[in-house]
Every structure is written in structure tokens, then in C-alpha cells.
Amino acid sequence: MPDQPPHILILEPAPSLSLAYVNALKRDGYRISVVDSARGARSAIADQAIDLLLTNLQIPDMPGTDLLRALGQDGRLPRTIVLTALGSVQVAVDAMRAGAADVLLLPVGTERLRGAVSTVLSAPGPAHAPAPAAAPRRTGKPVAASPEAADPDQFYGFIGASPPMKAAYRLIEAAAPSKATVFITGESGTGKEVCAEAIHRRSPRGDRPFIAINCAAIPKDLMESEIFGHVRGAFTGASTDHAGAALQADGGTLFLDEIGEMDLSLQAKLLRFLQTGMVKKVGSEKLEPVDVRIVCATNRDPYAEVQAGRFREDLFYRLQVISIELPPLRERGDDILLIARHFLTKFGREERKEFKGFSRDAEEILRTYNWPGNVRQLLNVVRNVVVLNDGEEIKPFMFPPPLNKPTMIVPPILQDPRWAAVAGPLASQMGQAFPHLAAPPSGPFGGLGIPGVPIPGLGAAPPSPTGPPPGRGEAGWAEDEGRIRPLWMVEEEAIEQAIRLCHGNITRAAALLEINPCTIYRRRQKKRAG
Numbered sequence: 001m002p003d004q005p006p007h008i009l010i011l012e013p014a015p016s017l018s019l020a021y022v023n024a025l026k027r028d029g030y031r032i033s034v035v036d037s038a039r040g041a042r043s044a045i046a047d048q049a050i051d052l053l054l055t056n057l058q059i060p061d062m063p064g065t066d067l068l069r070a071l072g073q074d075g076r077l078p079r080t081i082v083l084t085a086l087g088s089v090q091v092a093v094d095a096m097r098a099g100a101a102d103v104l105l106l107p108v109g110t111e112r113l114r115g116a117v118s119t120v121l122s123a124p125g126p127a128h129a130p131a132p133a134a135a136p137r138r139t140g141k142p143v144a145a146s147p148e149a150a151d152p153d154q155f156y157g158f159i160g161a162s163p164p165m166k167a168a169y170r171l172i173e174a175a176a177p178s179k180a181t182v183f184i185t186g187e188s189g190t191g192k193e194v195c196a197e198a199i200h201r202r203s204p205r206g207d208r209p210f211i212a213i214n215c216a217a218i219p220k221d222l223m224e225s226e227i228f229g230h231v232r233g234a235f236t237g238a239s240t241d242h243a244g245a246a247l248q249a250d251g252g253t254l255f256l257d258e259i260g261e262m263d264l265s266l267q268a269k270l271l272r273f274l275q276t277g278m279v280k281k282v283g284s285e286k287l288e289p290v291d292v293r294i295v296c297a298t299n300r301d302p303y304a305e306v307q308a309g310r311f312r313e314d315l316f317y318r319l320q321v322i323s324i325e326l327p328p329l330r331e332r333g334d335d336i337l338l339i340a341r342h343f344l345t346k347f348g349r350e351e352r353k354e355f356k357g358f359s360r361d362a363e364e365i366l367r368t369y370n371w372p373g374n375v376r377q378l379l380n381v382v383r384n385v386v387v388l389n390d391g392e393e394i395k396p397f398m399f400p401p402p403l404n405k406p407t408m409i410v411p412p413i414l415q416d417p418r419w420a421a422v423a424g425p426l427a428s429q430m431g432q433a434f435p436h437l438a439a440p441p442s443g444p445f446g447g448l449g450i451p452g453v454p455i456p457g458l459g460a461a462p463p464s465p466t467g468p469p470p471g472r473g474e475a476g477w478a479e480d481e482g483r484i485r486p487l488w489m490v491e492e493e494a495i496e497q498a499i500r501l502c503h504g505n506i507t508r509a510a511a512l513l514e515i516n517p518c519t520i521y522r523r524r525q526k527k528r529a530g
């Protein structure tokens with residue numbers, strides 16, 4: 001019998017959506033059937049060979065995850081992609097546990113849908129239902145309690161009890177028990193490795209190996225062998241067999257840090273490994289099965305990397321089953337002081353110093369500084385102070401620069417000359433509001449003396465807001481007014497420019513603009529939607 005194209009069953013109660021999926025997928029030549037209830041799906045699967053089930057989780061006659069579980073128990077669950085508008089981690093985790101191979105959040109674009117279908121169909125497995133049991137293998141070991149459970153300010157290596165960190169802890173707790181891959185984003189020093197270890201320790205794999213690979217620290221030509229291993233003689237210098245990180249992590253967790261640094265050919269091999277669960281060492285043709293949970297991290301904006309063609313889209317979506325974004329330290333309120341005090345005690349003990357705490361003004365500086373290097377920078381500051389000083393109380397003068405100066409931290413974005421038009425009036429307003437900061441008009445930042453932060457292009461005083469410049473009449477006003485643009489447009493330009501100046505790193509651009517990255521994503525999405 002000639003090869004039949006794969007048969008896809010769409011379970012979607014909304015006719016407009018099922019029609020959209022049919023239109024998106026029919027161009028790839030699949031055979032497609034549509035049902036609108038769990039009952040319809042069960043009878044279709046009983047009657048026909050279905051290669052892939054594409055299902056909404058909200059169906060009228062039973063919860064979607066229950067349907068997957070029931071089909072799985074009967075050994076009839078085809079490879080399944082779940083579509084859901086309920087964008088919580090718990091939904092993704094539940095669906096993966098119930099046997100889904102992928103979870104797509106609605107609204108889903110045509111290309112994303114086609115890509116996911118083709119990826120799931122090309123993964124090895126039986127040609128027709130029953131599909132491979134995708135539910136994670138469980139060790140049966142009870143989940144370890146946090147060793148710091150007694151301290152409400154701590155969680156598996158994290159110190160902090162601010163709302164954004166508590167939200168991150170909940171995500172970690174929800175994600176940990178499954179085998180679903182986790183993609184961690186956040187600025188450098190926010191604790192992405194701490195997060196990866198927390199997921200591992202909290203999971204049923206907690207007593208198996210946790211292997212971390214920093215993709216930025218390994219030369220590109222050695223990376224494949226570091227991850228997948230090599231056999232003796234595979235290349236010059238390969239004098240013995242090497243297991244590689246994936247095999248070393250068997251039964252446990254493989255953490256791929258700075259995954260954005262991995263080159264495209266290796267990304268293809270990683271994708272194949274994720275789809276098959278088989279490792280092929282460099283220099284060998286043998287495929288070896290490995291059971292690892294993958295957690296990866298980047299401090300770049302993954303969406304921008306995908307758009308720029310530096311990160312494979314299919315790999316990104318395969319890795320990003322669950323995503324956790326760690327907030328920058330400056331958004332964690334009193335966590336800054338909790339962390340500082342904790343490490344003051346720790347480092348004080350190690351260095352045999354008598355420090356008992358921070359003075360009030362020292363605490364104020366810690367609380368208001370913007371911490372571009374996040375927790376790592378805070379730890380370095382505290383260590384520096386402890387090593388270089390003595391006494392019982394940390395005072396502002398003991399801090400290393402720039403914290404020991406009454407410096408206003410101006411984001412680098414404002415140091416771009418093109419910001420002069422915005423920053424000039426801002427400087428003028430700040431000069432009025434804070435006269436004690438004002439410096440001679442020749443000083444940097446247009447008359448507002450801010451030590452250490454020269455802003456190019458801001459020498460001249462801004463025009464007076466109370467009337468036209470001397471010698472200008474109505475025509476001058478009209479000309480000036482013609483240059484005024486709507487605020488939304490100015491904001492849009494500021495955002496796009498910040499992203500450009502941050503080389504596409506949206507998290508960083510958002511931090512420097514002092515807005516939430518979600519705001520940028522939302523605005524871009526709205527703009528795209530027209």
C-alpha cells in the first residue's frame with residue numbers, strides 16, 4: 001500500500017478555530033478529521049489510525065487532561081499537541097504529565113502550529129496510535145522538602161520573599177515534579193543557575209546528578225563532545241572515551257547555561273536528542289538512550305534571538321515548555337536587604353570580622369541603587385566591604401564606587417545623544433525639583449551636575465516653557481508645535497531604540513527603561529495585530 005499522509009484529528013469545540021487549524025495544516029498535505037467533543041474524539045480514535053491529536057483543553061464533555069489520561073490508560077493516546085488559552089505553568093505541566101508531546105498557547109500563529117505538528121510527527125515512535133507514553137518516568141521517590149523550609153525568606157538556595165520571587169518559587173514548585181524542559185530567562189546575576197538547581201533538588205530526580213554546562217565558556221568545537229561525549233580517536237587529543245554531560249546526568253538534570261551561545265549545527269543535534277532521548281557520541285554511530293531532564297537559561301532575549309536567526313525556532317519552542325523569568329534585583333524591594341544582611345553575617349564569620357549590620361543610610365543606598373549586576377554584584381559589594389573594613393556597622397563611605405558617592409544612576413540609554421530632546425527638559429525639571437543637585441551650567445547633564453554620568457549633547461538650557469523664544473512670533477510657535485508628536489509615538493520610538501541599543505535584548509532594554517518586559521512584548525504584539 002502506498003505511504004499515506006499522516007492523519008490528524010482536531011478536537012476543537014469552536015468551529016471558527018477548527019476551520020483555522022484545518023486551513024493552516026491542509027497545505028502540508030495531511031489527512032484531517034475534526035470533532036468537537038471528547039466522545040467524538042474517542043470514537044474517531046477507536047475507529048481510525050490517528051497519527052496526531054490536536055486538542056483544546058477546554059472541551060464540553062470532560063476536562064481535556066482527563067481525556068488524555070483516559071486514552072493513555074487504554075493505550076490509545078496518539079501523539080498529542082495541546083492548545084490552551086490558560087497560559088499557566090500548571091496547565092502545561094498537567095498536559096505533559098497526561099501525555100501531551102507539546103503545549104501551544106493560544107492564540108497560535110500558522111507557522112508555529114505547522115512547525116509544532118511537523119516536529120511532533122517526525123519524532124520517533126509508532127506510526128499510529130497508540131502513541132508513546134509521554135508521561136514522565138517517575139522514580140517514586142518523595143519530593144524533598146526545602147532544607148530551608150523553616151525560614152520563610154529562603155527557598156532552595158534563594159534568599160528573598162518579595163512577591164516576584166514568591167511567584168518564581170511557585171513556578172519552580174509546579175514545574176519540578178515533571179520532566180518538562182524549563183527555559184529560564186533573566187539578567188546576568190539574577191540567580192538562573194540557583195533556579196535550575198532548585199528545580200532539580202525539588203524534583204524526584206533530586207538525588208541523581210545535576211550537571212551544568214556553560215555554553216559560553218566552552219570553545220565551540222569542543223561543545224558537542226562536552227555535551228554528548230566522544231570515543232577514543234574521534235579527534236586529535238581524544239585519547240580516551242569521554243561520557244559527556246548528557247550521559248553523566250543520566251537519571252538527573254542537565255543544565256545548559258547561556259544556551260544562546262550554542263551554534264546552529266549543534267542546536268540541530270540538541271533538538272534531535274530532545275526528540276529521541278538518544279545520545280550519539282562524537283566519532284561513534286551508536287545511539288545510547290539517556291533519561292535526563294533539560295533545564296536551560298539565557299540572559300539574552302530568546303524571541304529576538306529566534307527572529308535574528310541565531311536560535312532555531314523549533315528548538316526554542318521545544319525547550320520552552322515551561323518558562324521562568326527571574327526578576328532583576330532592583331524589582332525585589334526588601335529582598336536586597338535580606339540578601340545583604342545574610343551575606344554580611346556569612347562573610348563576617350568567614351573573615352572573622354565583628355560587623356552586626358548596616359547603618360540606616362547605608363541600607364537606603366542598597367535599597368535604591370539599580371544593581372545592573374544583580375545579586376552577584378550585591379554579593380561582591382558586601383564581600384568587598386567586609387574584607388576592607390572593620391567595625392560593627394557598615395557605613396556608606398565603606399562601600400566601593402559607585403555606591404559610596406551621592407551619584408544618580410542614569411541608565412546608559414539616556415547617555416545616548418539622541419535622547420537629548422527628552423533628557424534636556426527632564427534635566428531642567430529635576431534641577432528645579434532638586435536644587436541641591438544643581439551644578440554650574442557648564443556641568444554635565446545640562447546644568448544639573450550629576451557626578452560621573454556625562455550625557456553627550458546636553459549642554460544647552462531647554463527652552464522656557466512660558467513663552468516663545470526671544471524674537472519668535474506665531475510662526476515660531478507653529479513651527480515648534482509641528483515638532484510635537486503624540487506621546488504613544490514617542491514611547492514607541494523610545495522602546496524600539498532601547499531594544500536596538502541593547503542589541504535585541506528585551507529584558508535589558510526593559511530594565512533600562514524601567515518598565516516590565518511584558519509591557520514591551522504586549523505593545524509589540526498589539527502593534528503586529530494592527
Ligand SMILES: Nc1ncnc2c1ncn2[C@@H]1O[C@H](COP(=O)(O)OP(=O)(O)OP(=O)(O)O)[C@@H](O)[C@H]1O
Pocket residue numbers: 157158159160186187188189190191192193194195257298299339375376379
Ligand atoms: N536570591 C538569591 N539569594 C542568594 N544568593 C543568590 C540569589 N540569587 C543569586 N544568588 C547568588 O548570586 C550569584 C549569581 O547567581 P547565578 O550564577 O545563579 O546567576 P545567573 O543568573 O546564572 O548569572 P549569569 O547569567 O551571569 O550566568 C551566585 O553566587 C548565586 O549563588
